[in-house]
Amino acid sequence: MARYRRSPRCSWCYKEGHTKNHCPEIKKAAAEGDAWAIRKVEEQKARVKNRQCSYCHKKGHNKRSCPKLKSDKALYEQVVQTFHKERQEVMSDKGITVGSLIRWTNQTHKLETIAMITKIHTKTGKKDQYFRVPTWDWVNQARVHNKFSEEVMMGYNRYNHVAPNVNDDIGVSIQSMSGTGLGYWGNDDTAHIEMAHFIRGTVVEVVS
DSSP, X not given: OOOOOOOOBOXXXXXXXXXXXXXXXXXXXXXXXXXXXXXXXXXXXXXXXXXXXXXXXXXXXXXXXXXXXXXXXXXXXXXXXXXXXXXXXXXXXXXXXXXXXXXXXXXXXXXXXXXXXXXXESEESGGGOEEBOOOHHHHHHHHHTTOSOHHHHHHHHHHXXXXXXXXOOOEEXXXXXXXXXXXXXXOBSXXXXXXHHHTOTTTEEEOO
């Protein structure tokens, strides 16, 4: 359930929707020559002017209203969307979907089993509240192959430090349908594999 957030109430005019620092009544009184209101408006302007943004470290605004953060977020989302699009294209080409039967070979012990894809994970964390976003390997490869401009990558890197998402690859859960043979030790009925590992052609063969 979403937490209820109460609308702010002004301690000057007692109306909801704003605080005293942004009260239109005080600004109106200042425009009409009220000395107290003029002083409060000037004090607020001075605070805003000296305020330093915790994101870009420039003065005159805070993180919430930072124009650099907004532009970096757009660049960040461009990279994330490309990552998810590429993963979706690979899954589509290989027939990787929930319910597909695959022939899985454990790389450590070379054990083979027929398994079913039971879930594809695009989110992580408690209650799946965080999106999985490009892994460091994917980002490095994108940089090597000049997939994005330097401006895009710099914006992505800056915003990535404050983004709520997690740098985990999309994951695939599989269930053995022909006995054991899954997992690192090759003796588990179920396994969870990162997509980068899962889509290697020498490891997975979709059988239906």
